[in-house]
Amino acid sequence: DSGVTQTPKHLITATGQRVTLRCSPRSGDLSVYWYQQSLDQGLQFLIQYYNGEERAKGNILERFSAQQFPDLHSELNLSSLELGDSALYFCASSVGDTEDNEQFFGPGTRLTVL
Amino acid sequence: QQPVQSPQAVILREGEDAVINCSSSKALYSVHWYRQKHGEAPVFLMILLKGGEQKGHEKISASFNEKKQQSSLYLTASQLSYSGTYFCGTEGESGAGSYQLTFGKGTKLSVIP
Numbered sequence: 001d002s003g004v005t006q007t008p009k010h011l012i013t014a015t016g017q018r019v020t021l022r023c024s025p026r027s028g029d030l031s032v033y034w035y036q037q038s039l040d041q042g043l044q045f046l047i048q049y050y051n052g053e054e055r056a057k058g059n060i061l062e063r064f065s066a067q068q069f070p071d072l073h074s075e076l077n078l079s080s081l082e083l084g085d086s087a088l089y090f091c092a093s094s095v096g097d098t099e100d101n102e103q104f105f106g107p108g109t110r111l112t113v114l
Numbered sequence: 115q116q117p118v119q120s121p122q123a124v125i126l127r128e129g130e131d132a133v134i135n136c137s138s139s140k141a142l143y144s145v146h147w148y149r150q151k152h153g154e155a156p157v158f159l160m161i162l163l164k165g166g167e168q169k170g171h172e173k174i175s176a177s178f179n180e181k182k183q184q185s186s187l188y189l190t191a192s193q194l195s196y197s198g199t200y201f202c203g204t205e206g207e208s209g210a211g212s213y214q215l216t217f218g219k220g221t222k223l224s225v226i227p
Binding site for chain 2: 058
């Protein structure tokens with residue numbers, strides 16, 4: 001158990017819908033990262049927040065957005081869902097925001113878009 | 115740019131050694147290695163920093179050749195528990211004081227009795 005929690009564990013929805021994924025980082029960690037993992041693309045970095053502020057942006061679609069709240073939990077919002085958005089979404093956290101910080105991954109949310 | 119990992123898959127017998135390579139087309143600040151077992155989240159193995167500092171644990175070691183922009187993960191005397199998919203994540207110049215990890219597609223390692 002990494003100490004990072006994600007809800008829900010599974011999510012099944014239809015195309016065109018909107019969903020929210022939630023992540024609570026480990027106690028004391030200020031950075032939260034979101035990743036998308038699909039079979040053919042591997043782990044794709046989406047976005048990072050540090051202490052409530054957006055710090056880095058990766059391959060995140062405009063239909064996706066995220067935020068980190070004052071209590072440091074984070075939410076990833078996915079809208080106008082398409083079949084191709086089906087994937088495993090991981091949240092990770094780390095103490096700081098520098099390159100020498102190990103990231104602790106949550107169990108993931110498996111999103112299925114029908 | 116996504117780093118390239120090789121091999122894509124490898125099968126070992128218990129006790130054998132393996133090397134997984136990770137190469138990038140751009141200058142790197144650090145290389146991270148993670149292992150993911152089927153149906154589970156990735157788990158941190160180690161970080162190699164520019165300048166030679168290394169953070170890790172267990173019986174797994176790694177090297178980082180900054181000039182060649184390559185890293186290798188060495189698994190010695192493999193155990194059944196080593197089975198999983200190994201990902202390298204590279205951090206390069208991203209500017210503005212931020213950094214992001216770009217992961218390779220992974221190397222699937224299977225250790226058999």
